[in-house]
Amino acid sequence: SITDGSASHPGSNVWPASRLSVVRPQESVEALRRLGMPLHSLKWIRGGFRDDALAASEHPVSQLIARYLQPGDVVFTTWRNDGNDDHDAVGRASAKACSLTGARLYELPIWAWHWTAREGSMIPWQRARKVRLDTWGVARKLHAAHAYASQLAGDPEIGLAPMLAQGLLERMREPYEIVFV
Template sequence: METLTARDTDAPSRHIDIEAGTPEHAWQACDRLGALPAVELCELVPSRCRAVILAPHPDDETLGCGGLIGSLTALGRQVVVVAVSDGEGSHPQESTLYARLPEIRARESASALRHLGLENAALQRIGIPDGEATAHLPELKQWLRARLQPTDILFAPWRLDGHPDHEAVGHAASEMEQELGCKLIEVPIWTWHWARPDDARLPWGRARSLRLTPSVEQNKRLAMRCYCSQIGEDEGRAPVLPANVLAHFVRPYEVFFL
């Protein structure tokens, strides 16, 4: 998950301002969100199907799907996480972390996934440049075609999530659904920050809520803490993911667009 500036988007109405945005308490007071139809784990990922989580940046998989991952691994189900980029664009070049970000973020993801029950082999890295997923769509789709199976269930950011990398990955996953027969389930991530509870642009009719057990919820919280480069200050700079953003991802449920 990377922050977005005005020059990064052609949709000003979905512009992500990291310092502002819809607070989590507004979502919690939303009748529509609280009344979402529940979905069972077996409906999202039937037995014998593999869950493939497409993360534009390391941490997106945990923020959007950490509870799903933890619930599946608790049942011994097969899960693969694909890091499309290494997230090397999260910090400015003057940061002392900048040169080491690809390995730092991969290490953070591996640590987070262990809290969710996954070993290192379940994390695959494509290495597409951070912020350039749209320009590298042919490469991304080629990589996916070579590795996906028709019975896979794809989890990717919603195609209108607000960040160009998120949306590009969502569109690539949609094409794989059409070409290969993989079922796509979309995950709102930045949506919770820029959208509003009464926002008609959200596909509420497709939204479903997956309840998390207390142990899975706790493991997701522990996994989120592994992303030190994103949630901590960097030489006086504000965190990439401040508390007001992280608050959207500590709910006792996760939302998916079916």
């Protein structure tokens, strides 16, 4: 995890950064458990970089990622043109780390699914590949997404909508994921 995700609700009294810095890592562990990941055999690396400011730390982020890669490894990351500054920075840093180490890079669009049709023309469909999911895979994915209570709840007091809006959750019901190769 490059950041702890604590900047997702700026100005919120319900989800202040101090609470999110504890809750978000717990949500991630629970999401992986729901996906069926063998948590006892995973080595979780926490970068500790400041959430919402990764562009300024792109080089050290790339170095951190490269430190753990070997030729032939496979890296799944956010797409470097996703439209979220942190997602873009992590995508670029991951691409750099992969090019330095010979690891294989797969980028996932996340915020791009919110784009308008005009913006959608900027998506590199020629690099897109469909990873098909069976019924159980889709169910596990949705169950894992619901581990992120902080992302399912905005803060109506300050007009902050949920990060995992209903439209995004509906898209998660598709029996595939799109990755860019």
